[in-house]
Amino acid sequence: MQTKLFDITKRADYTFKYNTKLGRHGWLRLTPAYSVKLVEEIIRSDCKKGDVILDPFSGTATTGLVASEMGFSSVSYEINPFLIWFGNIKCHNYSVNELDILQKQFNQCLEKIVMSDGFWVPPIHNIERWWHADTLMILASIRNRLVETFGEPNGNHYHNLVWVAFSRLIIETSSAAFNHVSMSFKDTTQYGFTQIKSLLQTIFSNIIHSAKTTLTGYAQVIHADSKALEIKEKECFDAVITSPPYPNRISYIRELRPYMYWVKFLKNGADAGALDWETIGGTWGIATSNLKNWTPTNKNLPAHLYDVCDKISRCEDKNAETMSKYVHKYFDNIYSHLLNMSVLLKPNAKVNYIVGNSSFYGHFVETQDIIAECMKQIGFTIIAINTIRRRNTKKGLLEYNIRAYFNI
Ligand SMILES: C[S@@+](CC[C@H](N)C(=O)[O-])C[C@H]1O[C@@H](n2cnc3c(N)ncnc32)[C@H](O)[C@@H]1O
Numbered sequence: 001m002q003t004k005l006f007d008i009t010k011r012a013d014y015t016f017k018y019n020t021k022l023g024r025h026g027w028l029r030l031t032p033a034y035s036v037k038l039v040e041e042i043i044r045s046d047c048k049k050g051d052v053i054l055d056p057f058s059g060t061a062t063t064g065l066v067a068s069e070m071g072f073s074s075v076s077y078e079i080n081p082f083l084i085w086f087g088n089i090k091c092h093n094y095s096v097n098e099l100d101i102l103q104k105q106f107n108q109c110l111e112k113i114v115m116s117d118g119f120w121v122p123p124i125h126n127i128e129r130w131w132h133a134d135t136l137m138i139l140a141s142i143r144n145r146l147v148e149t150f151g152e153p154n155g156n157h158y159h160n161l162v163w164v165a166f167s168r169l170i171i172e173t174s175s176a177a178f179n180h181v182s183m184s185f186k187d188t189t190q191y192g193f194t195q196i197k198s199l200l201q202t203i204f205s206n207i208i209h210s211a212k213t214t215l216t217g218y219a220q221v222i223h224a225d226s227k228a229l230e231i232k233e234k235e236c237f238d239a240v241i242t243s244p245p246y247p248n249r250i251s252y253i254r255e256l257r258p259y260m261y262w263v264k265f266l267k268n269g270a271d272a273g274a275l276d277w278e279t280i281g282g283t284w285g286i287a288t289s290n291l292k293n294w295t296p297t298n299k300n301l302p303a304h305l306y307d308v309c310d311k312i313s314r315c316e317d318k319n320a321e322t323m324s325k326y327v328h329k330y331f332d333n334i335y336s337h338l339l340n341m342s343v344l345l346k347p348n349a350k351v352n353y354i355v356g357n358s359s360f361y362g363h364f365v366e367t368q369d370i371i372a373e374c375m376k377q378i379g380f381t382i383i384a385i386n387t388i389r390r391r392n393t394k395k396g397l398l399e400y401n402i403r404a405y406f407n408i
Contacts, residue, residue, distance in 0.1 A: 175188045
């Protein structure tokens with residue numbers, strides 16, 4: 001397999017960090033979001049006018065929004081209801097007049113906040129680790145006022161902009177750090193009401209400002225399980241640009257939980273575990289214990305997958321067997337996904353899969369090679385595996401783009 005190394009530095013411009021100042025792309029951060037710049041480059045090189053683009057792992061809808069900004073139509077699939085909701089708000093075309101009216105309503109609403117410690121707060125385990133008690137009371141009081149004026153998050157895209165701003169607020173005022181698998185907390189900071197209100201006003205004004213940009217294409221995010229797609233129409237897509245989860249035990253639910261609780265997409269920890277079990281690479285709560293009884297769907301996956309799973313399972317650690325199953329299930333799911341999705345592709349559709357390798361007990365799982373091998377078995381021709389960047393200081397963890405086309 002041809003591997004072209006064009007840059008193995010950390011390249012912050014090829015991560016979510018590049019997106020934070022880019023209007024709609026910066027509304028909410030999700031660490032595994034990929035870079036706008038990367039998607040723009042791929043679209044420029046692989047797509048021609050009129051092409052319809054698919055992203056089967058939408059996340060924060062980076063692909064959909066970039067495609068739409070560049071005048072393309074796209075469909076994105078996502079399994080997490082919060083991300084579907086958020087992606088569709090991000091990719092909507094808004095009327096400038098309506099946005100100006102909304103801004104006025106919002107300002108008026110913030111003038112009449114009643115402070116009380118009796119308002120609803122989300123049932124987050126150990127919530128006092130996330131927010132100082134006083135900060136929590138202020139957030140709950142603001143939330144109550146927003147519900148009175150705009151209702152709970154729903155299908156109204158304009159009102160939902162308010163909830164995006166509130167979601168951003170709860171993260172800005174929280175003490176959680178999302179930089180590694182086991183999340184850490186710094187000491188909770190106590191914010192005053194004026195400080196929090198002014199932060200919310202700034203966040204909201206920025207959102208309104210960027211929502212005024214016109215999108216020349218069209219993007220929608222649909223609820224779908226990309227490993228078990230219901231195929232209604234065949235051969236619809238000219239290109240796939242996506243970044244599936246990596247087999248590294250980072251859970252999206254873990255990072256999204258605070259948003260999901262506050263805007264009522266999650267009611268309890270058990271629901272979070274159940275959803276993570278359905279996501280590829282999910283590892284939250286019950287998702288890990290379920291692995292014990294898991295059996296593969298696909299036979300004859302690439303030989304080096306079985307090799308590495310065998311090496312992991314023989315490591316001297318009480319979780320070695322579970323980790324081996326975790327890796328096996330990840331690729332079993334990816335194989336099902338590729339097989340299912342291929343039916344949706346037009347002949348010669350170009351696909352770009354941004355993936356990362358991982359390491360378990362010192363054994364490297366070379367995701368890019370295993371997925372490329374799965375693709376070949378299904379009928380894709382591999383154009384190249386390009387190394388995009390080094391992921392962190394841990395030696396050997398890289399990000400790749402598997403470029404291929406579907407030629408059946
Ligand atoms: C690496 S993230 C994608 C990030 C995205 N490119 C962005 O810029 O935000 C992978 C996404 O795949 C979603 N996902 C995982 N399993 C899925 C499945 N079976 N079907 C659909 N989406 C899934 C996760 O919820 C997550 O949002």
